Amino acid sequence: MKDFDYAAASTVDEAVSLLAAQGDRARVLAGGTDIIVQLREGLRSADLVVDVKKIPELVRYEFDAKRGLRLGAATSCYQIYGDEALKQAYPALIDSASLIGGWQIQGRASIGGNLCNSSPAADSIPSLIALAAVAEIAGPQGVRDVPVEKFCTAPGRNVLGRGEFLVALKFPAPVARSGSAYLRFIPRNEMDIAVVGAGVWVRLNDAGNKIEEARIGLAAVAPTPLLAEEASTWLAGKPTDEKTYAEAGELAKKIATPISDRRGPADYRTHLVGVLIKRALAKAVERAGASG
Numbered sequence: 001m002k003d004f005d006y007a008a009a010s011t012v013d014e015a016v017s018l019l020a021a022q023g024d025r026a027r028v029l030a031g032g033t034d035i036i037v038q039l040r041e042g043l044r045s046a047d048l049v050v051d052v053k054k055i056p057e058l059v060r061y062e063f064d065a066k067r068g069l070r071l072g073a074a075t076s077c078y079q080i081y082g083d084e085a086l087k088q089a090y091p092a093l094i095d096s097a098s099l100i101g102g103w104q105i106q107g108r109a110s111i112g113g114n115l116c117n118s119s120p121a122a123d124s125i126p127s128l129i130a131l132a133a134v135a136e137i138a139g140p141q142g143v144r145d146v147p148v149e150k151f152c153t154a155p156g157r158n159v160l161g162r163g164e165f166l167v168a169l170k171f172p173a174p175v176a177r178s179g180s181a182y183l184r185f186i187p188r189n190e191m192d193i194a195v196v197g198a199g200v201w202v203r204l205n206d207a208g209n210k211i212e213e214a215r216i217g218l219a220a221v222a223p224t225p226l227l228a229e230e231a232s233t234w235l236a237g238k239p240t241d242e243k244t245y246a247e248a249g250e251l252a253k254k255i256a257t258p259i260s261d262r263r264g265p266a267d268y269r270t271h272l273v274g275v276l277i278k279r280a281l282a283k284a285v286e287r288a289g290a291s292g
């Protein structure tokens with residue numbers, strides 16, 4: 001591994017100054033489960049690595065049922081998945097946090113790092129998209145917000161500019177009769193990269209027999225994770241039944257442009273989009289408390 005300098009920022013401003021001074025020769029370090037591997041294997045290089053875990057607001061989260069969730073970008077998966085209130089409010093997020101790597105990885109890996117690594121197959125991103133999370137970014141020009149579905153721009157690339165870094169992910173407050181779920185397909189039971197990942201959020205009518213609103217996020221079917229807009233909009237007003245879920249899956253397949261690789265050929269991945277959306281919708285609807 002090539003030598004690099006290490007600095008631990010203790011404030012957001014300090015991190016911005018350190019990052020801005022080094023430009024694209026600086027890298028942020030959160031849990032290190034991607035970046036350390038990438039630096040060691042020469043997939044990325046850096047002259048300076050800026051550790052953001054000493055910035056208090058990066059490693060904590062605040063949840064209020066009326067205001068929503070503010071998740072510090074370097075908060076590790078293990079910090080959130082034991083929280084019953086979060087499990088109730090944002091089950092898709094907890095589904096994702098619980099299956100990233102194994103326990104050892106979850107002790108280090110952050111949801112913010114998973115987003116900033118910007119892999120097309122990242123397991124948290126479909127859930128973040130489905131839950132309408134917004135990325136709060138700090139930089140030399142101040143703070144800006146970017147919806148997660150607009151964050152990734154290409155495999156391993158995102159909207160972060162010189163001196164910018166992710167401070168927090170902000171989630172809207174949970175609403176009544178809503179539910180969410182994340183499912184992925186992998187050839188093994190665990191510790192594998194998603195062949196396809198699907199995150200779903202739904203809000204039901206008072207009777208619990210129709211979907212009023214929905215959002216679907218997809219991973220591993222395009223160069224970046226996607227919001228399946230047409231399928232999401234189409235679901236509004238539809239009954240909570242298998243036919244609806246299957247049709248939404250068919251619509252979402254239209255935006256899938258997967259590659260073929262050793263984990264699966266493109267047509268298989270496209271087929272999986274339909275299967276996973278159907279199952280994730282059924283789970284999200286059940287969690288939302290559907291009737292009948």
Ligand SMILES: Cc1cc2nc3c(=O)[nH]c(=O)nc-3n(C[C@@H](O)[C@@H](O)[C@H](O)COP(=O)(O)OP(=O)(O)OC[C@H]3O[C@@H](n4cnc5c(N)ncnc54)[C@H](O)[C@@H]3O)c2cc1C
Pocket residue numbers: 027028029030031032033034035036037052073074099100101102105108109110111112113114115116117121122123124160164165166167191192193
């Ligand atoms: C054995 C193993 C199994 C894994 N299994 C899975 C899996 O099942 N599913 C899955 O999705 N992933 C998996 N991963 C990858 C997963 O651990 C990472 O994507 C993790 O979530 C990244 O978080 P981190 O805190 O470790 O980030 P780091 O490695 O510290 O950083 C990741 C990237 O994001 C940048 N970055 C981090 N934080 C910020 C920030 N706040 N602002 C700006 N840039 C930032 C870094 O510079 C780096 O480029 C696995 C990794 C390993 C080693």
